[in-house]
Each structure stands twice: as structure tokens, then as C-alpha cells.
Amino acid sequence: MRYVRCASPLHAARAAAGGLWCCALAFAALTAEHPVVLGALALGVMVAAVLAGVGRPVVKLACWLLPWALVVAVINVLVVRQGLTVIARLGEVPPFGQVDLTLEGLVFGLMFGLRLLTVALVFAVFSSAVDPDDLLRGLRRMSLRSALAATLATRLVPVLAADARRIDEARRCRADGGGTGAGARVAVLRAVASNALDRALDVAATLEVRGYATAHPHRGQTRSVAFSAISAKRNGTGLTPGWGRTRRGGRPWSRHDLAFTASAVTVAALATAARLQDVAHFGAYPQLAADPVGQALALAAVLLLAALAPFANRRGIVP
Amino acid sequence: MTSVLTFEAVSYTYAGARGSSLRDVDLTVEPGEFVVLAGRSASGKSTLLRAAAGLVPHFHGGTFGGRVTVGGLDTREHGPADLSSVAGSLFQDPESQVVLTTVRSELAFPLENRGEAPAAIARGVEEAALALGIGHLLDRPTAELSGGELQRVALGAALAGRPRLLLLDEPTSQLDPVAGDELIWLLRRLNEEWGTTILLAEHRLERCLAAADRVIAMADGAVACDAPPRAFLAWAAEHDPPLQTPAARLFSLAGLTPPPTGVKDARTHPALTGVRPVPLHASQAQRNGSDPEAGWRRAKPALKLDGVWHEYRGGRAVLRGVDLKLHPGERVALMGRNGAGKSTLLRHAAGLMQPTRGKVKTTGRVALLLQHPDDYLLHERVADEASPSALAAVGLADVADRHPRDLSGGQRQRLALAIVLDGSAGGPDPVVVALDEPTRGMDRATKADLAVRLRRLAAEGAAVLVATHDPEFAAEVADRVVLLAEGRPIADGPAHEVLAGGWYFATETARVTDGAALLPAEAARLLTARVDREARSA
Secondary structure: OOOOOOOOHHHHOOHHHHHHHHHHHHHHHHHOOOHHHHHHHHHHHHHHHHHOOOHHHHHHHHHHHHHHHHHHHHHHHHHOOOOOOEEEEEEEEOOOEEEEEEHHHHHHHHHHHHHHHHHHHHHHHHHHHOOHHHHHHHHHHHOHHHHHHHHHHHHHHHHHHHHHHHHHHHHHOOOOOOOOHHHHHHHHHHHHHHHHHHHHHHHHHHHHHOOOOOOOOOOOHHHHHHHHHHHHHHOOOOOOOOOOOOOOOOOOOOHHHHHHHHHHHHHHHHHHHHHHOOOOOEEOOOOOEEOOHHHHHHHHHHHHHHHHHHHHOOOOOOO | OOOOEEEEEEEEEOOOOOOOOEEEEEEEEOOOOEEEEEEOOOOOHHHHHHHHHOHHHHOOOOEEEEEEEEOOEEOOOOOHHHHOOOEEEEOOOHHHHOOOOEHHHHHHHHHHHOOOOHHHHHHHHHHHHHHHOOHHHOOOEHHHOOHHHHHHHHHHHHHOOOOOEEEEEOOOOOOOHHHHHHHHHHHHHHHHHHOOEEEEEOOOHHHHHHHOOEEEEEEOOEEEEEEOHHHHHHHHHHHOHHHOOHHHHHHHHHOOOOOOOOHHHHHOOHHHOOOOOOOOOHHHHHHHOOOOOHHHHHOOOOEEEEEEEEEOOOOOEEEEEEEEEEOOOOEEEEEEOOOOOHHHHHHHHOOOOOOOEEEEEEOOEEEEEOOOHHHHOOOOOHHHHOOHHHHHHOOOHHHOOOOHHHOOHHHHHHHHHHHHHOHHHOOOOEEEEEEEOOOOOOOHHHHHHHHHHHHHHHHOOOEEEEEOOOHHHHHHHOOEEEEEEOOEEEEEEEHHHHOOOOOOOOOHHHHHOOOOOOOHHHHHHHHHHHHHHHHHHO
């Protein structure tokens, strides 16, 4: 999963706005209580991915994660004994002991899996559609260490993925065939992990010699951001310059920046308000207890509308 | 004029290392010099460059003594980030040297770090891109670039701030001969036109000696020789012959002086004028029916590629109808530019990839040694990686209890070879041994050792297929050379024909002798025979 530049409102927005929007969606997914709201958010993230032109990798990830979400649900129903509605008695099952499967445990597990899935999908949209270089510049102004960690992480993932592919090929070339199944995968994983520190050091050394941790103040930081706006316009993505205010000579805020920032604030505010006011409340234990579905549907609709509204403005986005 | 780089009694030991990597190094590099750093593997070249970049000791830790000054900045007080305004660095592996997602961002990154104004950044990016011929790549994602392109981008990032000093650690090791030569000439141009001081560590000295003002040879972490190229070659002939260039070795073997610094220099020597006696070529021998290898040519091919295509989903073809037969005992070098399809062809031969069209047939197992020997190391002990007999066969029986990653580069490669060839591992003995760029980053002595091993494998009946950018190594190992371009063979013949007739895919000796010989020893014999002939006729 890596950033791919293409023409979409999310790509056109500055990384800070896009990142904030993703954070707001993840926050909403983590705080949502009602399954209808959570399901709507998962659906909304997928729709956003399609509208951002990164639908294929995000859907692929969703297909890969779905079984894991189900595994979470199964584990939950096996280990949690808080529900009152028993749907099956399995008797003594090592290592879990006496196992009674409850409806509440199952529903809570499914919701937990769906929550994890939604957050992972939000992260996938973030990785594919928010420019890490732009984010790095923004982060650097706030904290050098955070920016360094973010850069190492974003750069290291593709480097380690390439290492894993190569090591796996080399494993298959061994005279003994390199083994099969889980053992072979673990061997490759261990080799990649033992390479990771060396790789991180290589990348960090490169950052050092490119002057990343320069001690003197960055007198041109705001101006350099302006340059990146110019280069973004030049680079043939079909994005047109936006309007907006200029702060200290920096890159002007485009309508996409404003739209995604406003959307992020609205989604976060709605999610917070819903939680504080117990709107669309849902409790799994000891018995399933939910607010009327109408209330949940209304909240889900408002959240979806707020989250997807910035994609409606496609003026200047050349397909 | 103030020196751009000085080392004063510098000694350095990596944290946890037994021995010193630098020992009492004293040297000075003046502005505008083009200095080549020579030496065998692990002689301290990379450490010296890292010390000049400030990474030693700030980044690597360890024990540091003495003083390094870069552009007037003492590296004990200024870290790599501060020094980056004076010295640009380029290391061996381009993959971990590109940190951002587009080429434009990558080139702008060092300038932004220095707080340059937008106009200066734009200009710096544009000029670096134009100088390196990567203007067309500016808006490409770095993840989509080839190794050669990545290396150029990394060099562009090192150059973008117009540093006074450029530190390069084997920048041509991943490049084909054309791109390698282009890079060296580009460095020469930067040196001449921008006045950039160049400090370049390189194993293939024949590539860069003609451009150099001075050569510093390292041995065991100390400066063993610091002299102009010709004086260095004279020193190497006496003290460290593997450091000689092929042309210098030819002169040394033929008893000619002074040693030449390049092809042009060598060809002007009176003894070399009019050398045209072409030896009995393999193809002629075949026509005469006296080819000793004709027997294995009649045997069933160990590997046969029949019209093999490899196409990506977007339609780009990496292999285009390749037909190739390899017989048992045959030694074939596969050459061509970066992206010509050499690695893909080897992967097809080993069954790691399936052709989109055509067929690959083998009579048995194909052992493939990929580019990075480290990728084969999966265990904590050398003995766990391969059987004792396999380790003994590559001369590693005495290091069986060591950690594989503690071995030297040459030893790790021998270990990888043992892993893929291991006859006791349960698999059958390989009928084909394929190697992808096995000499990358190797010194000449280690290459010669590998060549001997490959010849022995072929003598035992395996077909050997080596993809390489190194014409000297190809000439030493192969009796046949296949030249690939755009995914199809454009030349396939005896090494003496293919490696003698070109500019780029020819050995230095062949260029000096107009293709009369490929290797120094062969050319020296030729010259000696001619001198004897002339003496007799006189």
C-alpha cells in the first residue's frame, strides 16, 4: 500500500487537511457505538476510497482483512462470558474451560472486528491518497522527531516489502527448496526483521547526509511549502489552483483544503456529540440494548454526508 | 587556498569491532581535485568516506581519534546534517538512499532542509536534473524507478545543493557499462565546470583512472599509496597487483613502461601499434572441426528457452521471444544494459517466473544465485545454512560456527553459492548454475576466486550462466557471450568475438589491442611472441 498520485479532491487537498480528515474518520469509527453507524462508516470509507481513485487497493485490503475481523469475533465469543443470551453450550473446551456461546459476545465481537476493519481501511485511504512528502514537511515544522519517525516508517515499509520479496525468492532458490508453509514464511519474516534495523540505519543515514537534522533554523520553511504547491500544479495531475487565504506567504488554502478540514471538524464534532449525548447508543452486555434504529440511521446519514461532501466538489479535477 | 578535506591522524574502530577500520590516516584534498579511492574489500574506503561525511563517529558511534575537517568544519563539532552544506554523499545501495515519493521532492529535499528560498530550490532541482539527464523523471514516483535511475536520482539529491565536495562510494556498482561510463564522465564534467571536488571509491579503476588527478590506495585501514594515477599504477604493480587496471597489468606482464592510465594512453605506446594478430577463435576452431568442446555441444541442452516472452499487464515486454540453449559444461555470460531483461531471463530459467508465451525446458535443477547473497541467509550459524560438504566445497568449513552476517562480502557470496549448490540438501545436483551480477562490489582478487570456482563447476558438467555488467569477468569466465537488448538477444557467440568488437561491452584489453586479446595475460603473450618474432627476423 503506497501513495499513488492521481486526480481527486482528496489528493488535491494539502496533506494536513487530508490527514486530519482521516483522523476524524478513525475517531468516529472508534467512538461509534451503534452497529448501523459503524457499518455506515465502513461503507463511507470504501466509497471515499473509490471517489479518491484508490478503490482497488482499499477493497483488496478489505477482502484480506475481513477473515481476520471474523477471527476476532470468534475469539471474543469463545473467551467472553458476559452475555446473558446463551445460543450454544459447548461444554468443557480446553483451554477456554466451560464455554457458553452468547449472542451478546458474538455481536460485540463482530462489532469489534468491524471497528478494526474500518480503522484499517481509513489508514489504507490515508496511505494511498495523502502525500507523505507534504505531510513530512508539515510535521517537520512541529516536531523533528515525529517527522523523522514518520519518514522512516513510510520509507521503510516499501523497502522491507522489497526485501521480503527478494528473500522469499532466494529461499525458493535454496537447494533444499527452502521449505514450505508457515515454517518457510516465518524464516523469511525473521530474516526481514533482522534486516530491518540495518535498513532503518541506512535510511536514517541518508536523511542525515541530506541535512535533515540541520541545527540552524529553517528560514525558508514556509516558502518551501509554497514551492511544493507550485510543483504540485506543475506535475500534471490535472489539479487546478484553489483559492483561499495566504498565511505568512505560505501556500494558499485551496477549496479542497477548506472542504476536507471542515469535513474533519464536522465529523469529529458529530462523533463527540453523539457519544456525549448518548445518541445512537448501543450496549452489548449484559444484554443487547440499542436506541431506535431511526436515530442511528439519522446519525449515520449525517456522518456520511459530512465525510463525503468534500468529494462533491470536482471542479478542476480532470479525470 | 584552504583544503576542502583534511584527515589528521585519524583512527577509528566501529563499536564492538575487534580491529580498527581506519588507522592513523593523514590526507588532504584540495578544492577542485578528482581523487579516486582504491583498495580491496574491507580496506577502509567506505569508512573513510563516512568519516568525511560526518557519519563516523556521529552516526555509527565507536572509538574515534584524530581530526577530520570538511570545508573548515571540524566533524567532531559538526554532525552530518551541518556538513551536508559542504559535502554531498552517495552510497552503494540506491534503494535506501531515496527517501521521498517523487523525484522532484527528492531533489528539493536537501535544499529545503537548508532553508533555501523557493526560487533557489526550483533552480537547484532543475539544474541537478538537467545535469544528470533525469529531467523526464522529475514527476515520476521513486517507487517506479529502476536501480540505475534511482542511483542517478540519489546523485541528483547529493548534487542539488551544489556541494563543494562530493563523496561517492562505488556509485557505478549497479550500473551497466554504458551508464557507468556516463556517470564517470558526468563527474568529470562537474569537476571541471563546477569545480566540485570529487572523492570516489571504486573497484573498477579502469573506468575512472583516466579522469582522476590522484589516487589514494587504502590497505588495512591505512593509506598505502597517495600518488597521481601513473605513479599509483607503478606502486600497485609492485605492492598490490590486483589493484592494477587490465591495461596496466598487460603492460606489467609484457614488461612495458610506463603503465597506462587509460585505453588512449595505452594505445599510444609503440609496442601496441599495429597489433592485429587475431588468435584462433573458437568459431574458427569449430569450423575446422578441432573444437574440444564440440562433444558437449552435441549433448542434449541442459537448459532450453523456446520463444520465451515475458509481458507485464500494461503490455510492456521484458523478454521478447528469447531462444537460448545451454549445454552441459558450457559457460555463458549474459550481458546487456540495465533493464535489458537479464535478471528476468535467469528467473525464468530457475522457474521463479512463468513465461507469458514460449517454453523453458531443463534436464534438471537450475541453481540460481540472485544479486544479494545476504538474502540467502536465514539462520544464526553458518553450519545451519548448508551441509559440511557444501561448506567445504566453497572453502568455508573453518567458519561453520560463526554468524553468517559476520562473514566478509566474498565469504557471504561463497556461502550463498554453497546454499544453492548443496548436494546434501535433499535436492538433485544442479544441471545449470545461474548467477545474477555476482561481482557487484567485489574486488579483483575475489572475482578471480569466483571465476575459478565457476570454471570448476563447468568442468564437473554443469552449464554456467552468468548475468554480468563486467566485461573483464565475462571474459575470464565465459566461453560464450549473449548480449541482450530490449528483451531479445542481439549477439550470441564466442566470447572472443562478442567481447572484442564493441566499445562498451568489450574488455579494456580488447580495446587496447583492437580485439586481438581479451585478457591481459593473453595480450602479453601476444606481444611477447611478436617481439620474439621481430627479434628472430631481425
